[in-house]
Amino acid sequence: MNSPRTILLLLVALLVSCFGLAAHLQPQFEAWRGSRASGDIFNVVLGDSRRMFAQSFYVKADAYYHSGYYPTMFDDNAAFQTAHMAEDTGAVNSKNHGDEHGFLGPTRDWIDAFGRHFFPDRHTHLDEGGADDDLGGSDNVREILPWLKLSADLDPDNVQTYTVTAFWLRIRMHRVAEAEAVLHEGLRNCPDSYDILFELGRLYDESYHDTDRARNVWNLAIRKWLKLDPDSQKDNRLIFEQITTHLAKLEEDAGNLPDALNWYQAAQKVSAVPEALQAHIDAVQKKLRALIPVAPAKLY
Amino acid sequence: MKNIFAVAGIVIKELYRRKDFYVLFIVTILICLVMASVNIFNDAKIVRYLKEICLLLIWICSLVIAVTTTARQIPAERENRTLLPLLAKPLTRPQLLFGKFLGCWLACGLALLCFYVFFGALAATREHQWPLLDYFQAATLHWFMLGIVVAMVLLGSLVFAAPSSNNTICFVIIVGILFVGRHLDQVALTLREPLRTVVYSIYFVIPHLELFDVRDLVIHNWPLIPWLYFSLALLYALGYMAVFLAGACLVFRRKAVN
Numbered sequence: 001m002n003s004p005r006t007i008l009l010l011l012v013a014l015l016v017s018c019f020g021l022a023a024h025l026q027p028q029f030e031a032w033r034g035s036r037a038s039g040d041i042f043n044v045v046l047g048d049s050r051r052m053f054a055q056s057f058y059v060k061a062d063a064y065y066h067s068g069y070y071p072t073m074f075d076d077n078a079a080f081q082t083a084h085m086a087e088d089t090g091a092v093n094s095k096n097h098g099d100e101h102g103f104l105g106p107t108r109d110w111i112d113a114f115g116r117h118f119f120p121d122r123h124t125h126l127d128e129g130g131a132d133d134d135l136g137g138s139d140n141v142r143e144i145l146p147w148l149k150l151s152a153d154l155d156p157d158n159v160q161t162y163t164v165t166a167f168w169l170r171i172r173m174h175r176v177a178e179a180e181a182v183l184h185e186g187l188r189n190c191p192d193s194y195d196i197l198f199e200l201g202r203l204y205d206e207s208y209h210d211t212d213r214a215r216n217v218w219n220l221a222i223r224k225w226l227k228l229d230p231d232s233q234k235d236n237r238l239i240f241e242q243i244t245t246h247l248a249k250l251e252e253d254a255g256n257l258p259d260a261l262n263w264y265q266a267a268q269k270v271s272a273v274p275e276a277l278q279a280h281i282d283a284v285q286k287k288l289r290a291l292i293p294v295a296p297a298k299l300y
Numbered sequence: 301m302k303n304i305f306a307v308a309g310i311v312i313k314e315l316y317r318r319k320d321f322y323v324l325f326i327v328t329i330l331i332c333l334v335m336a337s338v339n340i341f342n343d344a345k346i347v348r349y350l351k352e353i354c355l356l357l358i359w360i361c362s363l364v365i366a367v368t369t370t371a372r373q374i375p376a377e378r379e380n381r382t383l384l385p386l387l388a389k390p391l392t393r394p395q396l397l398f399g400k401f402l403g404c405w406l407a408c409g410l411a412l413l414c415f416y417v418f419f420g421a422l423a424a425t426r427e428h429q430w431p432l433l434d435y436f437q438a439a440t441l442h443w444f445m446l447g448i449v450v451a452m453v454l455l456g457s458l459v460f461a462a463p464s465s466n467n468t469i470c471f472v473i474i475v476g477i478l479f480v481g482r483h484l485d486q487v488a489l490t491l492r493e494p495l496r497t498v499v500y501s502i503y504f505v506i507p508h509l510e511l512f513d514v515r516d517l518v519i520h521n522w523p524l525i526p527w528l529y530f531s532l533a534l535l536y537a538l539g540y541m542a543v544f545l546a547g548a549c550l551v552f553r554r555k556a557v558n
Contacts, residue, residue, distance in 0.1 A: 064348060068516035074483035108485055111508055115482060117529040118441075118511050120522055131522045146340050146349040169341060178341045 042154050054155030061085060061147035061164075067131040069120040071103045079103060084125065085144055086160055089167040093238045127172055141172045152185075162186030163199045176207040194236075197221035198243050211250055218247045237270040244270075248280070257288050303391050304399040311403025312410070315369060321411050324361040328415065331357060332422055347426035348519050354422055355515045358415040359442070365411050366446045367470050370404045370453040371463040374552075394549045401454055401545060408446040412439055437525055438518045444537035445512035449474060451544035452507070458551045477509045507540040 042050045062083040063070035071077040078098035086092045101123040107113035124130050126141040145165065152161040162182055169179035180203055186196045198221050205214035221243050228236065248263030261284045268277040315321060332354045340346050377383040386396065416439045424430050453470045460466040480487065484503035488496050511533055514525065525533075 064520075067520035067522065072483065074480075074486045111504070112482075112485070114529070114532070115508065115511050117525055118514050118533070119516050120520060131520050142341075142343055142346050143348040145343070146338075146346060149340055173341075173343065175341060175343070 046154070050154040051158075054151045054158060054161075057147045057151040057154065058083065058158070058161060061144040061151065064144045064147060065126050065141070067120055067124055067126060069123055076103045076105065083160075083164070085141075085168070086164045088125070088127065089164055090242070092160065093235075127168075139172050141168050144168065152182075156189040159186065159190050159193045159195045162190075162193075163195050166199050166203065170203055170207055176203065179203055179207075192224050192227075194221040194224040194243065195239055197224065198239060198246070201243075201246065205246070205250060211254060215247065215250055218243050218250070222247070237272075241267045241271050245277070248284075252284060257284055257291070260284050261288065303395045304402060307391070307396060307399025308403035308406060311369075311373065311400060312407045314403075315365075315407035315411070320368065321365060324364065325411075325414060325418075328354070328357040328361055329418060332418075336422070336425075345426060347423060350426065351419070351423050351519045352515070354419050355519065358412075358419060359513070359515070362408060362412055362415065362442065362446060363449065363471075363474060366404065366408045366449045367453050367467055367474070368463075369407060370400075370450045371457050371466045371470070373400045373404065373454070374457045375463050393552050397454065397545065397548050397552055401450055401541075401548075404450045404454070405443075405447050408450065409443050412443055412446070431521070433524055434518055434521075437530055438514050441512040441514055441530070441533060444534050445509050448507045448509065448537055448540045448544070451541045451548070455544045455548040455551065458548055458555060474509060477506055478513065481506060481508050481510045507537075512537070 046053060059070075062080070062085050065083075065085040071080055076098065079096050079100035080103070081095040081097075082092060084096075084100075087094045087096065104116065104121065107116065120131065122131075126143060130140050145168070148161055148165045151158065152165065155161070162185065166179040166182045166186075169175045169182065180200070183196055183200045183203065186193065187200070190196060197217050201214040201217040201221065204210045204217060222240075225233070225236065225240050225243070233240070244263045244267035248260045248267060251257070251263060252260035261281065264277055264281045264284060268274045268281065271277055332350065335353050336350055374383070377386065387393065391399075416435055420430060420432075420435055449470070452473075453466065456466040456470050457463065460469065481503075484499055484506075488499035488503060491499055516522070517525065
């Protein structure tokens with residue numbers, strides 16, 4: 001019984017049984033809805049909790065945007081409800097209020113007063129020079145990118161991660177190709193995102209000066225936005241205003257004044273400050289009137 | 301002092317004979333190199349995430365080295381039955397304790413030196429600068445914080461029965477202080493009496509180890525800490541080391557050594 005041959009045969013038998021069992025179970029496991037094996041490594045390791053980590057890394061990126069000066073859960077974070085790095089892209093509804101410079105408040109005791117010399121205690125933004133206040137170093141905003149990339153890997157459905165990443169890649173680091181790749185990846189994961197389409201249109205318009213592609217992409221973004229239910233449309237008016245304003249400007253520059261007027265008027269309907277757009281509407285109307293041929297004056 | 305340095309020398313030799321430090325150092329290097337090899341949008345200048353990971357690993361490794369090395373000193377002497385012969389020589393109990401403390405603290409300092417040299421080299425490969433004074437401040441504050449930890453664990457090794465329980469309790473206390481120590485007064489405000497007074501008292505009694513954590517200043521290239529406050533922080537650390545060592549001496553004076 002204990003001969004090497006018997007042991008070897010037993011091992012082979014076990015191996016064959018294991019292989020057979022695995023081959024039998026594999027199709028069932030693949031078909032099982034609870035299986036994580038089909039996802040990426042984060043999905044396998046973290047499951048749905050990866051979204052929580054993704055949010056943490058997104059906040060981490062914003063903390064880097066402030067060079068470490070960031071409220072903890074114990075501080076007053078009313079001025080940090082919306083990430084400033086997203087707010088500065090100009091395409092995000094801000095929920096911030098309160099004092100972003102002094103969330104620490106007055107010193108509470110000598111330990112608190114003493115401790116403030118040992119961590120960042122001044123509100124700065126990386127794109128405005130960061131801790132050095134050196135505007136020449138505004139490309140240091142690159143430092144937020146690893147956390148945004150990680151956040152996007154962990155939660156591919158978070159639209160804002162793509163738009164923020166692409167905006168800073170394009171504006172401050174002048175890496176247009178990488179920004180475009182990020183947005184296309186975002187579109188693959190979130191095909192109905194009008195935010196990503198808006199940012200993609202800006203990239204085509206401002207970086208590639210390809211107005212036709214920008215127009216097409218923004219028109220598609222408008223169509224996606226119009227498919228939203230009325231409540232969602234109400235919550236996302238800022239992005240609609242941004243898209244229509246950009247479209248209006250594009251048409252105005254292209255000389256398509258009636259289209260420009262239509263887009264400005266559409267933007268005015270949802271704008272929080274419609275008066276600001278009235279000046280543009282007046283200017284376009286003035287240009288339109290100048291184009292209409294004047295009737296010949298009466299000879300008699 | 302000669303006796304104290306002799307005991308300290310033995311502790312330092314023990315550190316470099318054991319493999320703990322080498323393992324932790326190599327793991328830190330490997331993780332950092334792997335993280336450095338990640339391509340982020342084809343930009344080779346991105347460095348702060350790397351500095352953050354490296355400093356985090358340095359903090360974890362240094363705390364592990366400090367706590368585990370210190371926690372086993374006195375229990376190991378007792379277990380090996382070398383404590384009694386050691387004290388039979390012209391070596392007083394406080395001298396033995398100070399020697400053990402000094403040895404562990406210096407050993408941590410040597411380990412930190414290796415870690416921070418690696419950190420500086422890693423950061424310099426991307427940043428092309430070497431802010432030596434910033435690193436000096438960060439490493440010195442870190443080392444003094446470890447001094448408090450070593451003194452606290454030494455006291456714990458005389459109070460708690462086994463090194464494992466001492467390790468666990470000390471780690472929980474240290475991590476707790478590092479995470480919520482700064483905010484305990486805010487937490488106290490949300491509580492009712494008498495719990496409020498208890499939490500407030502804890503806030504003022506505990507050593508605020510988080511003061512010595514200046515990683516954010518180093519990672520984000522903030523200006524130097526004013527030297528006055530830097531010196532005051534070192535004095536603060538020395539004060540707590542003295543308190544814990546005095547406590548350890550008092551406990552050890554009445555402790556049976558056989």
